[in-house]
Amino acid sequence: MNENKKTGNKFTKWFGRTSDTNLLLTITIVVFFLMYIGAIVFQGQGFLKPQTFFNILNANAALIITSVGLSIVMICGGIDISVGGVVALVSMSCAVYLDFHNGSILGAIGIALAIGLVFGMVQGFLVAYLDIQPFIVTLAGMFFARGMTTIVHTAPFNVENEAFVQLKDTRVIVPGFGSYNKLGNYVNAYVEIGVIVAVLVVITFFIILRWTKLGRSFYAVGGNAQSALMLGINVKRTRFLSHLICGVLAGIAGFVYFMHVGSGSASHASGMEMNAIASSIIGGTMLTGGVGNIIGTFFGVLSLSTIQNIVSSAGLDQAWWTGITIAAMLCIFLVVQSVVIANKKKMLTK
């Protein structure tokens, strides 16, 4: 072991010492920048405009928020596949409330948070205190949310509530970024309100996971529940809280999604849970628990959507190419992760 340290160069030293979390995070960020640079080189000017980047954020603010929630559950060793259904239910309920009952924006936000809270609490209770497998519980949660969405209202419709439309069209200008359009006028880059919410969520939970007792206990429980219990961590309460946070974040994401699309439909956010899981994994969270990072998740979402953008701007319009490329990317990431971790274990045991 000592000899190896002496003879090994700087990189292997760093490689051996760094934690799994940081290692996977580094891979993700490097790959994202390589991909974006590749897109600029091969696809030309479109990706050079700041607005292209901010549009990716605009379209994926809700996905970022759900992925953060999912990462926390996954770090804690669980899984939540109900988030897509919750997002659809929230947007449909808010749409019905605003349009048919002439509700206020604040009321709609309240509904969104309440739905998220209820889902998080019930699922968390079933998983943590009744010891049912999280997959089954949240699977039922997903079925329930999707079914409820059609019970609330069946046909898709656009919301025309004035206050809401105003909120939906609010653009926040990003100072310092902008580009010249075809007429030669300088146009400022903008983001929607949802992006600001998403960034706040990412920063908040990054801090919580890194520096608070609760955050560290998520890692402890996910890494090894038995040892966590012996360290005096309330494992059941921690599991419950992870699902609760995920549920509330899904509620917030539902409202952000609703602000982006401005309509209610039963088919909204279909497959979102799988995209969120994929983003978390690409961002270096492991489903076995104990390993993960919120910043990585953020870059995971960006990588996923950049790939989608590259595919659609490369003229491969046929719908199937998106699915196949995302899957191929996921495959490569997973194999790289597994090989890197296996190699590291070998190096450490040498």
Added chain:
Amino acid sequence: MASTKTKKFTFNKQLLIPLAAIVALALFNLVVDPSFFKVTLGTNSAGNPVLSGYLITILDYGSELAILAIGMTLVTAASGGQDISVGATIAIAGSVILKVLCGNNSRPETLQAPIIVAFLVACVVAMLFGAFNGILVAYFKIQPMVATLILFTAGRSIAAWINNNELPIISEPSFGYFGGYIPGIPIPTPFFIALVCVIVIMLVLKFTTLGLYTQSVGINGSSSRLNGINPQFIKFLTFVILGLCVAVAGLIKVSRLSTINYSVIAKDIEMDAILAVALGGNALSGGKFNMTASILGAYVIQFLTTTLYKMNVNSEALSAYKAVVVIVLVVLSTPVVRKELSKLFAKKSSKQAVKEVA
């Protein structure tokens, strides 16, 4: 001898959950509307005698699920995870069958190849995709749900790509036999196909070491390796077997419609298949399994679905009711609740005993 065997059979605790669910559902239907159990013999549009009734529907449409549950149980037991790509792989298998049968013409007058050839090709393709999942899980040590997420995202796209996004329609009536009725036999064919699959797997479990090895790998992979079992190969093998089950289910699915809809075919069936395993009382974290319970679990789910349909529940809202029933069943079967319940019963019976003594 026979009596002791049946006694053992009924007192198998694991079978109790799906059987109790079936009894509960049957009682519910009996109370609400006894006509649920009516089975009538009529003739279909082709003039063949067919049995119809809700019970027949359950046997008919539960078949694909039962076939998938076989493979899913093995995968769950060996790897402690589930395959969520079965729906997408069914789309691929169906697409392959249609491609082989139709060739490049999407509305063929005559079939381009015998059905059996198309089926065998689909089997090989589905087993290859199963092997892909198996390699990721067994040799790259990726969690099953994550590894199969890859095909879950890509599967339907691949299925559309195989047939160039066209929707071939087969007019040959004999192709419809697999998902409908064989002339002269009033019982739906999928039930027979499921029956054959069940018999085959029961024989395999009885006469080979597959079941034993699968369970030992699921319970403790490293100690099975020390005992001379290759855990990686066993995991790989279960995924390949699931691939075969998927191909059979795919044949039934496309035969029902004689065509395919890539985004809708076998949608959410992976969830139902996993539920079947869970309702059968098998631990989703791997280890011991009971095949009969899983297969019963599959029919419980179809029983539930049919009951809800009969009560005029909107097909899109169906999932909400299903979710509630599933949660109730699962909550009742958790050790915590069961302990409390048995305490409650114990109190009651001890009180009764006291009364009787008095």
